Amino acid sequence: MAYVIEARGLHKSFNGVKAVNGIDLRINEGEIFGLLGPNGAGKTTTLSMLATLIKPTKGSALVNGFDIRTQAHRVRGSIGFVFQDPSSDDLLTGRENLYLHALMYGVDMRDINRKMDDVLKLVDLTGVQHRRMKTYSGGMRRRLELARGLLHEPKVLFLDEPTLGLDPQTREHLWKYIKRLSTEKRVTIIVTTHYMDEADLLCDRVAIIDHGKIVALDTPANLKKRVGGDVVRISARSPNLRALRKLRYIKKIKTDGGLLTLTVDEAERHLQEILKVVGEVRSVESHFPTLNDVFLHFTGSEIRETEAEGGYFERMMHSGNR
Numbered sequence: 001m002a003y004v005i006e007a008r009g010l011h012k013s014f015n016g017v018k019a020v021n022g023i024d025l026r027i028n029e030g031e032i033f034g035l036l037g038p039n040g041a042g043k044t045t046t047l048s049m050l051a052t053l054i055k056p057t058k059g060s061a062l063v064n065g066f067d068i069r070t071q072a073h074r075v076r077g078s079i080g081f082v083f084q085d086p087s088s089d090d091l092l093t094g095r096e097n098l099y100l101h102a103l104m105y106g107v108d109m110r111d112i113n114r115k116m117d118d119v120l121k122l123v124d125l126t127g128v129q130h131r132r133m134k135t136y137s138g139g140m141r142r143r144l145e146l147a148r149g150l151l152h153e154p155k156v157l158f159l160d161e162p163t164l165g166l167d168p169q170t171r172e173h174l175w176k177y178i179k180r181l182s183t184e185k186r187v188t189i190i191v192t193t194h195y196m197d198e199a200d201l202l203c204d205r206v207a208i209i210d211h212g213k214i215v216a217l218d219t220p221a222n223l224k225k226r227v228g229g230d231v232v233r234i235s236a237r238s239p240n241l242r243a244l245r246k247l248r249y250i251k252k253i254k255t256d257g258g259l260l261t262l263t264v265d266e267a268e269r270h271l272q273e274i275l276k277v278v279g280e281v282r283s284v285e286s287h288f289p290t291l292n293d294v295f296l297h298f299t300g301s302e303i304r305e306t307e308a309e310g311g312y313f314e315r316m317m318h319s320g321n322r
């Protein structure tokens with residue numbers, strides 16, 4: 001089967017700075033495919049090249065069978081994108097904003113009313129379509145943007161950090177709509193995110209991207225398997241690493257000051273012994289691998305979410321204490 005997106009060796013440099021450094025992708029029809037990585041990893045740049053908003057420095061890609069370098073116009077006609085430019089007019093209603101967008105982007109106007117009805121229904125905004133946008137919540141705005149990206153019935157939809165800045169509940173709510181597009185419209189969706197839970201719960205497959213390169217690509221479940229065991233985090237005063245290294249079921253030991261991250265076979269069975277051996281323990285926490293652990297496994301560092309939100313790991317560590 002032909003791929004909906006096939007990218008080979010995509011590179012992009014900005015004044016000699018390598019933003020994207022050799023990306024290969026093959027994305028199937030109907031997939032929700034995630035590009036997961038920290039800020040500055042090259043996610044938006046990759047998406048922008050595929051959506052023909054910028055040109056690659058090197059490499060090529062086919063989107064819906066069209067070449068992004070030589071058939072940009074055809075590519076654009078076959079995709080929709082929701083990027084981070086909230087360009088809706090607050091004084092217009094939701095429906096008027098859709099209409100304006102359709103005019104500006106050359107959407108086939110023959111049955112524009114049916115199309116607007118259709119996309120509004122899909123994102124559950126039918127009831128508020130005649131309200132001015134200034135009365136919309138953040139989540140409603142994102143949903144209208146999704147609807148807008150779908151007006152010309154694209155086969156592929158690009159979403160750049162669609163839930164950035166939304167509260168957790170609204171984010172989950174939005175995932176439901178994104179999934180609905182994929183199942184009801186069979187749209188192939190490429191979504192970027194730096195939220196691990198989003199990649200995990202929303203995406204069929206995830207490419208983890210760091211410094212402009214894909215470091216791992218698989219289903220979330222398989223990625224987590226590749227960590228190779230459960231994750232045990234221990235904060236200890238001068239931990240006894242020599243003793244730990246003798247324990248066969250500890251597959252990997254990473255130290256960061258007094259904080260140890262262990263990859264352990266069947267942590268539940270062995271935790272008692274580990275704690276006995278390690279020395280004076282301040283805190284301990286054990287879990288099945290998350291995509292954060294996957295990222296750590298493949299890059300040696302954690303994805304840091306924006307400082308204001310606090311890191312995923314920090315949240316996890318503290319959530320039990322509240």
Ligand SMILES: Nc1ncnc2c1ncn2[C@@H]1O[C@H](COP(=O)(O)OP(=O)(O)O)[C@@H](O)[C@H]1O
Pocket residue numbers: 014017018019020037038039040041042043044045046
């Ligand atoms: N127009 C640009 N000019 C110069 N540097 C850029 C430009 N766009 C992105 N970059 C740089 O390229 C790198 C990747 O950026 P980006 O693709 O936006 O990352 P992400 O979306 O993963 O946060 C960053 O170091 C960023 O500063």
Ligand SMILES: [Mg+2]
Pocket residue numbers: 043044045160161
């Ligand atoms: Mg970005």
